[in-house]
């Protein structure tokens with residue numbers, strides 16, 4: 524499994540990291556239920572003599588290597604999805620209806636690998652690397668729980684990664700600025716007046732209104748968002764009615780809005796509310812829009828992106844400037860607190876994230892481990908050179 528783009532230490536770890544990834548893959552656990560995953564991560568870290576840090580988390584693990592400041596955090600997410608696996612792999616999920624279809628098993632194994640590499644160099648570390656194995660990313664809740672536990676306190680910068688099926692192994696997608704989208708949800712409740720299907724004039728048809736709202740919403744991206752800005756509006760659920768010959772009382776639409784720019788996000792929401800209310804009024808019905816606030820955009824620190832790019836080159840990896848993804852990622856929550864960098868690691872997979880046949884090339888495991896460890900060390904030496912906050916002398 525060795526890969527000529529990784530350091531000798533990382534290449535030596537490749538077999539072990541593959542075993543770890545496959546054990547996680549076989550035993551997926553959903554968001555907030557990652558109890559066995561938590562136990563496994565602790566045992567892998569403790570076997571290498573890595574110390575646990577005590578933060579109140581029900582699932583997930585925080586551990587540390589080195590001492591003192593600066594503190595650099597490395598984050599991996601650990602949860603799986605409610606999807607029935609269809610890969611046919613010998614190490615496929617043994618849990619019906621659950622699968623690591625986003626590759627968080629890969630992220631976890633890569634961070635364990637980075638921990639092993641950093642532990643080997645602990646004596647030379649001029650600061651602390653805090654390892655964050657975060658629960659419940661898929662529900663966009665875990666990052667917030669980690670922040671509330673206090674595990675981000677004192678952190679100077681945070682790094683995280685996601686596997687990327689459309690990038691080849693050995694590449695690292697690094698860019699400053701927006702990388703992943705704000706992912707808001709919406710529910711539109713259209714209220715009309717029911718009647719016999721043969722006597723529509725006696726009612727106000729919410730199905731007709733909902734159909735017009737779905738169509739009119741699509742004008743927002745084409746008419747209210749600049750051609751060089753990005754937004755997506757997808758209506759993904761339409762619910763109404765109980766019988767073929769009855770005009771129902773109401774119709775409900777669900778879906779998601781994806782944006783990168785906060786101003787575009789505000790504008791899309793404002794137009795969305797106007798379009799829903801205006802179309803409903805035109806058909807003598809009413810529409811109430813409820814917003815489900817998702818994670819903000821993943822917005823990368825330019826300085827950290829440069830630092831990571833240099834480290835990727837030193838490791839003889841191929842840094843590339845990636846196309847941003849309209850998917851959401853709760854890593855964004857950390858970036859609201861401290862400077863952060865989220866990168867894509869090429870895994871050359873057959874299918875996109877969340878597909879039942881999702882898989883990845885495990886040769887990317889030592890690449891990711893090497894990159895995380897190297898970037899943490901580079902960040903520590905970078906920030907250790909900065910003038911210290913006098914308060915820290917007394918800690």
Ligand SMILES: [Zn+2]
Nearest residue numbers: 625661876877
């Ligand atoms: Zn996912």
Ligand SMILES: [Zn+2]
Nearest residue numbers: 625626627685
């Ligand atoms: Zn994911």
